[in-house]
Amino acid sequence: MTATDLGDRVAVRAAARPRPFWTIPRRDALVGYLMISPQLAGSVLFVLLPLGLVVYYSLQEWNVLAGTFEYVGGANYAKLLADPNMGQVLASTALFSAGLVVLNLTLALVLAILLDQRLRGTTFFRTLFFSPVLVSLVAWTIVWQFLLQQDGGVNGLLGLAGVEGPNWLRGDTTALLSVVVVQVVKNVGLNMVLFLAALQGVPRQLHEAAQLDGAGAWTRFARITVPQISPTILLTSIITVVGSLQVFAQIAVLTQGGPGLSTTVLVYYLYQQAFQFRHLGYGATLSVLLFLIVAALTLLQWWLRRKWVFHES
Template sequence: MSASASPNQKRPFWTIARRDAAAGYIFIAPQLIGIIIFVLVPLGLVFWYSLHEWNVLAASFNFVGAANYQMLLADPNLPQVLVASAIFSAGLVILNMSLALLLAVLLDQKLKGMVVFRTLFFSPVVVSLVAWTIVWSFLLQNNGGINGMLAMLGIEGPNWLRTPTTAMISVVVVQVFKNVGLNMILFLAALQGVPKELYEAARVDGTGAFKQFRRITLPLISPTILLTSIITIVGSLQVFAQIAVLTQGGPGMTTTVLVYYLYQQAFQFHFFGYGSTLSILLFVIVALLTFAQWQLRKRIVFYEN
């Protein structure tokens, strides 16, 4: 008779399943701790601050309940701020993604010198954001470089950053040129992953280039399109430095986006409680837009169909 374990013998604590689970927890611990410390705790503190009126200069911190949220609903400037944020985000997303995809298609050619052009278009991404914006602020001044070049052609340029119709366009274009290279690289990587056999089969069937792009390229790079759209939309709603350096929210409030308005309320006017309430509003908007895009993936992502 073969020896067998006694029914009363205790099982060892460190079983294989528990060792595997412990190893998994150890691997995810740094990321989990980072999320707790840098995301969940600050988010909880911001919500707590939004229920108070915090005056740093007077050293007062008083609980006011939902008063800041009532102020948010009654704020006469908020609709204009949200409209400016929507215009900036829409312009940035449309121009950035369209230009990035166009550049990626053009640079996905087997021609000499393409590496140089890829590096050239990507280089603004690694440039300091503040330095990039300061240079553009000089170029866009009334007597700056852009109007100087237009004057050589006999064209009188506008005061780009002080005219309501051109201020928002200028800020959007500056941001597009700054970050278009990142989306371009993502699209370029996706294009290079499309099987070339599909294009060869389409050409044999007499399919034109535009139809190949619409029926083959776009469906197969749709996961990357979803990713870049989420990144670009979230980034557009968090823009601050460009507004602060170029327009300071003006002229009037035409370029006062939500993050810059939050900064004004909290750090210029010292309404930290109301600034925290605006932070909660921004978080809700970003979360809802991200959730909506994720839900739309079954319609726009080829692999989800």
């Protein structure tokens, strides 16, 4: 028997053996799936399943007091389209979100630029501006409720300057503005820290080279700083937009949606319909609407990133 024949027989026997199921690639894949299984289980239980149940409940009419649970199909969605309050609610939501996002991001970026300077005392001011983020939301809102009353601290300070302040939480315009300002002051420190970290990552050599070429401060900011920190701007804008559409405690404590519907944003209107008026099916329908709005705005920002975010084109 030649060496070639012997090699052929060994190859045939090896091919005839059953291949083990737990090969190295399969074991590696199993380890990977086990690693992500807690996160996957959490996503299914606390994200996908609740979303599915909300859609299911939006097709029902659930009367908790009467103990009835009746399938109504698209009746709740027809009610949504015919709701006379929906136009004002969506307008209040849009105004609140737009004001909050623009004011928060602008103020956070300005503060980050100022605190990025190598001056004495910047550490103190960084702590000062970030500390409201750590304060309890309800406690923060209750304090501001007292400050913004007719005879509160804000009007007291204005009175010292000879200015008579309005009842901030009872005016159609001032109520919405007050809630926006309270929310901005509470959370601007978080975006400020993110912008500050991004600014400190911008190479100093780029600014020095541009300055030697005669570029002014505004040109360097627009052509160097903004493109370099644009990924952080995208992140903070998505976080702030989503957060602005989920504000509830501030509205509930400060204005209860009033006066009229001027501060009744979609989340608070959802709460009223579902838990005050016991229209749980209609509340679930409003939840579906809120989810679609958040998803659409997030996807829009993610799609637009290729047009202005550095390294994404």
